[in-house]
Amino acid sequence: MNQVDTEWMRQQCQKSGVAVMDTLDDSTIAVVNSCAVTSRAETDVARWVKKAVAKNKSVIVTGCLTKECAVRLKESFGVSSFLFGGARGKIAYAVRQVASGKSVELADDTDMKAPGISFMSGKTRGFLKIEEGCTHRCSYCIIPALRGRKIVSRPIDMVVDDVKTLLYNGYKEIVISGTDIGAYGKDLGYSLYELLRRLILIEGDFRIRISSIGVIDLNDNLISLMENEKICRHLHISLQSGSDKILSLMRRPYNTAFYGKKIEAVVNRVPDIAIGTDVIVGFPGEDEDEFKKTAGFVSDMPFVYLHPFSYSPRIGAESYCWQYEKSAQKRRIKVLKAIVKKKNLIYRRQFLGRQVKVLAENEKQGRTSYYFPVSLPHGLKRGFFYDVLIHNVDYDNTQADIV
Ligand code: SF4
Numbered sequence: 001m002n003q004v005d006t007e008w009m010r011q012q013c014q015k016s017g018v019a020v021m022d023t024l025d026d027s028t029i030a031v032v033n034s035c036a037v038t039s040r041a042e043t044d045v046a047r048w049v050k051k052a053v054a055k056n057k058s059v060i061v062t063g064c065l066t067k068e069c070a071v072r073l074k075e076s077f078g079v080s081s082f083l084f085g086g087a088r089g090k091i092a093y094a095v096r097q098v099a100s101g102k103s104v105e106l107a108d109d110t111d112m113k114a115p116g117i118s119f120m121s122g123k124t125r126g127f128l129k130i131e132e133g134c135t136h137r138c139s140y141c142i143i144p145a146l147r148g149r150k151i152v153s154r155p156i157d158m159v160v161d162d163v164k165t166l167l168y169n170g171y172k173e174i175v176i177s178g179t180d181i182g183a184y185g186k187d188l189g190y191s192l193y194e195l196l197r198r199l200i201l202i203e204g205d206f207r208i209r210i211s212s213i214g215v216i217d218l219n220d221n222l223i224s225l226m227e228n229e230k231i232c233r234h235l236h237i238s239l240q241s242g243s244d245k246i247l248s249l250m251r252r253p254y255n256t257a258f259y260g261k262k263i264e265a266v267v268n269r270v271p272d273i274a275i276g277t278d279v280i281v282g283f284p285g286e287d288e289d290e291f292k293k294t295a296g297f298v299s300d301m302p303f304v305y306l307h308p309f310s311y312s313p314r315i316g317a318e319s320y321c322w323q324y325e326k327s328a329q330k331r332r333i334k335v336l337k338a339i340v341k342k343k344n345l346i347y348r349r350q351f352l353g354r355q356v357k358v359l360a361e362n363e364k365q366g367r368t369s370y371y372f373p374v375s376l377p378h379g380l381k382r383g384f385f386y387d388v389l390i391h392n393v394d395y396d397n398t399q400a401d402i403v
Helices: 002-015 039-054 067-077 085-099 143-147 156-168 192-200 220-225 244-250 256-269 288-300 329-349
Strands: 029-034 058-063 081-084 105-107 126-132 173-178 207-210 234-236 274-281 303-310 355-360 365-368 373-375 385-393 398-402
Touching: 002 029, 002 058, 002 085, 002 126, 029 039, 029 085, 039 058, 039 067, 058 067, 058 085, 067 081, 081 085, 085 105, 085 143, 126 156, 156 173, 156 192, 192 207, 192 220, 207 234, 220 256, 244 288, 256 274, 256 288, 274 288, 274 329, 288 329, 303 329, 329 385
Parallel strands: 029 058, 058 081, 081 105, 126 173, 173 207, 234 274, 274 303, 373 398
Antiparallel strands: 355 365, 355 385, 365 373, 385 398
16 A cells, blocks of 8 residues: 555645656655564664655655654654655655755644546556554554554545546556545545445446455455456455464454355356465464364365465564564464465466456566456457466466467
């Protein structure tokens, strides 16, 4: 989501007459868009700030950095301008303030009602942030504290206009994202389903991809929409653990039985849909027995890919002081990856001999609605749709010819 925010800020600056440079050397002010989701991300922010300060640039730090991180950046590098969370909506104002020698420190949610993104430079797909904030309380997560504990949705008419603008600018796939996208519209009296219903009525040859959705938000209406050809047949539904004990410690709002039933409902309705997930390994309380439950559950689910993460405590999260087992994390990640690698191959094999539509990402590769990439021998035109016939599938590749 930070990529969307960065591009959006770039456009806000350009629209208000601020010259946006591509290199640090050509700039007088550096805007570092931070991510505090992992401690590694925070280290990266410090590295970029250090680099900019070393080149005598004024620095504005935006994004989901913690107040503690801001204090560290102030002390270590003398940074004095910060736009916390949605205050990134005031980026152009902040740049002007800093250019005139003043510092700014703002925290609000102005960005969701500002003009949207009309293109994403360097991307085949257009990204739209439709919602900010999360009302859940996962014990390992600091995102609600950084991006807001209430849902702030972009009004439905504005999202429809954003999509039309992206389509007008040539994008054929629009990815809608947010902190808790399933909660979209709850603050404004409508739902993600209603938004998607509006979007698929827009004329043209395009598709909408839902970036990630919580399993508790998957209702029958949304599931039925997955059959529509304008909605990508792909859902990313975070699992995090296949142990009910760990899910409860994580304060995830579901158990494995609920999760399994929802996935079954999705697959019954759309049998060839691609379902991906995230799993955290080594969470406090996860011993070998609990991990085996996760490995077993992952084996039982029709996942076609899995992003495994090693648990790391984040300052400010409820689980920060809880004991956890770090030594087993790498091995557990390997186990999960091996399980899903086989599932991925079996999944893609069902497409052998089938005709599908791909969006060209470069001269030789396109991406299906089902999210897996396809290699093609011909010179494709980036950003265009092609109908292709899949003729070979192996562990590392799916090959096709243009029909
Ligand atoms: S659902 Fe949980 S993990 Fe996701 S942003 Fe909200 S609190 Fe964090």
